[in-house]
Amino acid sequence: MESFYKFYRVFQNTLKDLYPEYKELETIFFLLTTHIFQCDKTTILLRLSRKEKINFFTYDKLIKKLWELKKNRPIQYVIGETYFFGMKFTVNEKVFIPRPETEELVYWILQDHKDFNHDHPVQVFDIGTGSGCISITLKKKKPEIVHVHAIDSDPEAINIARKNAKLHHVKISLKNVDILKYGMYMPPKISKNVVNIIVSNPPYVRLSEKKLLHPNIVQYEPSQALFVPDEDPLIFYKKISFWIKKRLTGIVYVYFEINQFIYLDIIDFLKTKGFLNIEIKRDFQGFFRMVRAVYYANQNN
Structure with missing residues (x-):
């Protein structure tokens, strides 16, 4: 021994x-x-x-x-689990490992929406859900949210998110949709007074920035959850914003995790698309890592 x-x-x-x-x-x-x-x-x-x-x-x-x-295999994949907001989540190479920066994004949402007005039901869209950590945490911390829609392009990621939802005994709607190819999933309207919260930690690392990442990220974490082309690094933010303008009604709160190197481009893009009250926030390392904005969608859409 x-x-x-x-x-x-x-x-x-x-x-x-x-x-x-x-x-x-x-x-x-x-x-x-x-x-x-x-x-x-x-x-x-x-x-x-x-x-x-x-x-x-x-x-x-x-x-x-x-x-x-x-x-170089990350410890989270080696043991098959990680913690997010103090809760255990199953992970494997099909999903991006949840990071502390994303915890900060979720905390921002929870702080902004401490008191839900029951006259205005709330639904959340988590776009690119991966392990489901954002959706599940929001539903767990705020069970009064009427609907949580967790969306991902990878069916295997959806399966992981489903396992995690079951693990934490929360009911969320899981949809396998590739928003770049087929546009966004749209559930039936629950009320004309609905308040929508859109949250996304989409791929945002430009391919030219690959060399800046730790080898275990590049070797093991899913590339489709990480990288975007240098010539169109805002591709996911554009798709999501277009969908918001085209399909949603009422007030829409948007929370994005972003690439700190191009945060000014993201702010400019949101302004040109009619988003208001845009606020940028630093993460615990001091990088501009998240943005919040509000969009007042046409009630007649």
Whole structure:
């Protein structure tokens, strides 16, 4: 039998060149071990300090996971889960790994809409839902939202989102639609006084920026959820905005996660399309990462 301490040393030596930041490496170690042993970080620390033994079967499992990490596979895919807003979500290579920046976007929505007016039912459209983390969190935190429509072009992503909705016991509408090819899904109108919230973390990294990303992102995360052509980096924002203008009625609140390098282009585009009250916000790293706008759609559409 091997000891916890020995695995810890092997882990550090194997990954120190890939993850030179000590804190990041420690985080990955505890994510892996708490998952395998189904315990908390304190328990792992105690087992480490006591140099407790690990049975051969479990040690072999740990080593196999370690070799996956050595190949640059993100820890979230290695263990098949991640946390978003303190809630556990199933993930695999078919969905983009939820990021803290997206948590900030969701928090912004929740802060803006603390008190829902029941005279004006609210429906949410989450475009490019991936794991479903945005839709599920909004419905979980605000069950009074009448309808949440989670839309994605990849049927396998929809399946992951469905599993996560079931995991968190929330009812959302999941639709497999490629908005670039077929336009947007439109549910039956629930009321002429409906308030629409559109939220999207669409692909926005230009192909020329690929070299700026960590290798594990480029190698393992779905490229269709990341990249847009350099010649048309606003392609998804254009499609969504066109759909809003053409199909929705009433007041529409729009929340987008954006590329910090072209935030001025996004602001200019929204202004030209008639969006009002445009506000840009920095993320926790200080980058302009999200934008909010309001559109007053033609009630006669």
